[in-house]
Amino acid sequence: MGETMKALIVDDSPSSLAYHCALIDSMGLESVSAAGGREALERYQEQKFDFILLDVEMPSPDGYEVARRIRATESPDEWTPIIFLTGRTDEESLSKGIEAGGDDYLAKPVSELVLAAKMAALRRLNHIRSALVTTAGQLRDTNHLLWQANEKLKTIAAVDGLTGIANRRRLDEMLGREWGRAIREHTPLSVLMADVDFFKLYNDSYGHQAGDDCLRKISGALALAARRPGDLAARYGGEEFAIVLPNTPLEGARHVAQFALEKVLSLGIPHKASKVRDQVSISIGVASVCPDTAKCSCCADLVKMADRALYEAKERGRARVVWAESTPSETV
Ligand SMILES: [Mg+2]
Numbered sequence: 001m002g003e004t005m006k007a008l009i010v011d012d013s014p015s016s017l018a019y020h021c022a023l024i025d026s027m028g029l030e031s032v033s034a035a036g037g038r039e040a041l042e043r044y045q046e047q048k049f050d051f052i053l054l055d056v057e058m059p060s061p062d063g064y065e066v067a068r069r070i071r072a073t074e075s076p077d078e079w080t081p082i083i084f085l086t087g088r089t090d091e092e093s094l095s096k097g098i099e100a101g102g103d104d105y106l107a108k109p110v111s112e113l114v115l116a117a118k119m120a121a122l123r124r125l126n127h128i129r130s131a132l133v134t135t136a137g138q139l140r141d142t143n144h145l146l147w148q149a150n151e152k153l154k155t156i157a158a159v160d161g162l163t164g165i166a167n168r169r170r171l172d173e174m175l176g177r178e179w180g181r182a183i184r185e186h187t188p189l190s191v192l193m194a195d196v197d198f199f200k201l202y203n204d205s206y207g208h209q210a211g212d213d214c215l216r217k218i219s220g221a222l223a224l225a226a227r228r229p230g231d232l233a234a235r236y237g238g239e240e241f242a243i244v245l246p247n248t249p250l251e252g253a254r255h256v257a258q259f260a261l262e263k264v265l266s267l268g269i270p271h272k273a274s275k276v277r278d279q280v281s282i283s284i285g286v287a288s289v290c291p292d293t294a295k296c297s298c299c300a301d302l303v304k305m306a307d308r309a310l311y312e313a314k315e316r317g318r319a320r321v322v323w324a325e326s327t328p329s330e331t332v
Helices: 014-026 037-046 064-075 091-099 112-158 166-184 199-206 208-225 251-266 299-315
Strands: 006-010 030-034 049-054 081-087 104-107 188-197 234-238 242-246 281-289 320-323
Touching: 006 014, 006 037, 014 030, 014 049, 014 112, 014 208, 030 037, 037 049, 049 064, 064 081, 064 091, 064 112, 081 091, 091 104, 104 112, 112 166, 166 188, 166 234, 166 242, 166 299, 188 199, 188 208, 188 251, 188 299, 199 208, 208 242, 208 251, 242 251, 251 281, 251 320, 281 299, 299 320
Parallel strands: 006 030, 006 049, 049 081, 081 104, 281 320
Antiparallel strands: 188 242, 188 281, 234 242
């Protein structure tokens, strides 16, 4: 409430209206008069009031109706105190007034003493109320900031800092989820484990900066291979990568692996220290199971199978795809 409080006085009785306006003026406040409910609503639409003295018994709309309409149009952070004026002060009228949206209920004519006491109470209430509105607003702001920070954290927590593809944590999470889904839906699940061939030698020859660039490019190639919705390419750690292919049998997984290998080779990154080619290559192990009929009992076993196939791919000369549970390998 400002320096000079402004009150709307509503009464269909001219003498009562004049009396209460004079009372408000004599208290050093500003009064605006309305000779009925309709006029009161018009005044309320035009300007802001610090409080409203509202006669209850008026031709339609009566005081209750006016209060209801005011409350219905107020926005949630607005609140104009309404004090009903009435000749009737029985309990039933009082509760009806509060229900209609009134804040107090005074018998006519109101004395200066009573009104001054009400003003003081209203000021206190309004003070508490604006503090609450401010706090609620700050809480909303804080909540929003927290939400934003959380979203960002979630992204950071799921992404590998160097390459920008999914990290190990995201991979494990996704693998566990897809394992459960594959059991429920009786679908195959495939995992590719890939390793950059002679990466340590690459780093030794070209430096760690170039090594990082190389890993980024390979990540991009693997992300291209894992391009269906639901596929995931992730950095497993160091120069190791993984691709998870939900609802994909071995045959499909082998195609993806072959595609990934070709993509990496087509990057054409020179690698003079490599013992298999003069460009950077990867070795890939593929494993595929139907978890509900599987020989492995958890998704960690599937990763182990893919890992063993990867080991075999390296044993057989690298730059190739080897899959678990079958002997032939593919070389490019
Ligand atoms: Mg009246």
